[in-house]
Amino acid sequence: MDRFAAVELFVQIAEVGSLTKAAESLDLSISAASRYLCSLEEHLGARLVQRTTRKLYLTDAGTEFYRRTKGILADLREAEATVTEATIKPTGVLRVTASLSFCLLQIEPLLPAFTAKYPDIAVEVIAANRYYDIIDNNVDLAIRTRQFEADSNITIRRLGSTRRVLAASPDYLERHGVPQSPDDLVKHKMLIYSHAIDPNTLNFRRRDETSVVNVRPLLEASDGQIVVRAALDGMGILVQPKYIIYDDIARGALVPILDDWDLPRLTMNFAFQTRAHLPAKVRLFMEAMVERFEANDYERLWTS
Template sequence: MDKWAQIEFFLQVAESGSLSKAAERLGMSSAAASRCLNALEERLSARLIERTTRRLWLTDAGHEYQRRCAAIMAELAEADAAVSEATVNPTGTLRVTASVSFASIYIAPALCEFHQRYPNVDVQIVAANRYPNFIEAGIDVAIRTRECEADSGITVRKFAETRRVLAATPGYLARRGTPMTPDALAGHDMLVYNLANDPYVLHFSRGAKKQSVAIKSVLDANEGQVIRAAALADLGILIQPLYIIHADIVAGKLVPVLTDWRLPALTINIAYQSRRHLPAKIRVFTEFLIERFERLGLARRWNEIAP
């Protein structure tokens, strides 16, 4: 078996966490799979995978080999795509990551239209509120709500900003009153998204005036939909970007408060690995999302508080 076949098999094992699953994907017998891994480790004079009858895991050398080989295989795939029909007829599996809220509200509903345009592209969604490493997770496109990526090999395209607002149900506000100043939040039950930057200090601005207010939470969570559900159950005042709660505000389920004060906005970006020849599946998906969001006027919605 040549070295490229060995590398492909190793990457399949690392991704699936199973020799048998990797063998099945590549149409190999279990015996051939074991021989392949043994031959690779012998060629490298290094142990890449530790395994017992119950599980297997990568050694430090295995993690490093996976990182480097995944990058090399991605470059090979890019080279193939650059000179193949895929440049005009996108094909393959596209792995997209976004927060649970963004994936549920905006990406999943768009996939029917995308599939009609590009039927040969299959989409996998990795919903996560923390950002996985592009190469290790095999990510093609990521939706981000921060201004830049630490990795200089990542291309970031800004396509919208979203205002962050405070809101609560009419029932909660009737029971506890509506805060009229930032300082009044000290007397309210706050629902906090704990992955935000500095989640327990709110930095307000109104014109040239700035004010920072420390808050305490009756609930904090690492998922916006949990915060939203608690607010809709009259638990307290949430702090969330408009892209998550715009429909609730329009429907009157949530009422914005302190609307004359602003919190720092979030920048929403599309990120992907920087490549000279961008695979067609990535190019058409990013262009599709940008076109769809512009058509639906989402950037405007995410910056306006509905009356």
């Protein structure tokens, strides 16, 4: 007996309520389907299906066997689909959206190796500091910092997290001094990203201490790259996710301020349409991004 085929037949019988219809859906003859079912029942030592002249129904043993095998069969089919997708050439247009900063710093550097490895995937990058509706705009994958989606048809998977930090250029700090406490920020020129949650209120924490500071920005911009350029030009103190300014800090162009205080951290997540089988182009891009994060130890660097 082909046990997999027999179980597949049984699950189909349970779902359509007919041996004949189940046999037709699996392209089996009625006699072959009957043999499969009988062999399965003999193997298990239990009757799974009770048949009368009018209808077919599951026995108690059949109901329990169906409950357990349905999920196993679905998992097996998904595993087969995943392997099949991996062995064929992934093709099509992959539409990815993220903030401009994330697109510049993380997505674009990934593209040369990704497109060389999968030349039949065309990538369309949508740089936007607002959240596109994934389904309405036919977006395959979004990278977002919010923790949940109102639409249950959207699946969220964690990518990594980052601190939000304050920093300024050495020139600015030489001219205006270095803040020693969160309260000192009200005397400084602040550069704020306007799409942050409550951007003018900074909620600091240091061990058991908390401090809430309301700032009046010298510059408020809807794109983080403008804020970064302004800070590099010595205009003031910025508040940005560390992943955006890590390289500028590493080369000394920006100096962290009040680094012993913590602002609420950001979690970067993948968001994509919930489906029975994730398209290969989406899965492969997500895997490549995760590998990039792990290879560069980004989360440790960005949360230290």
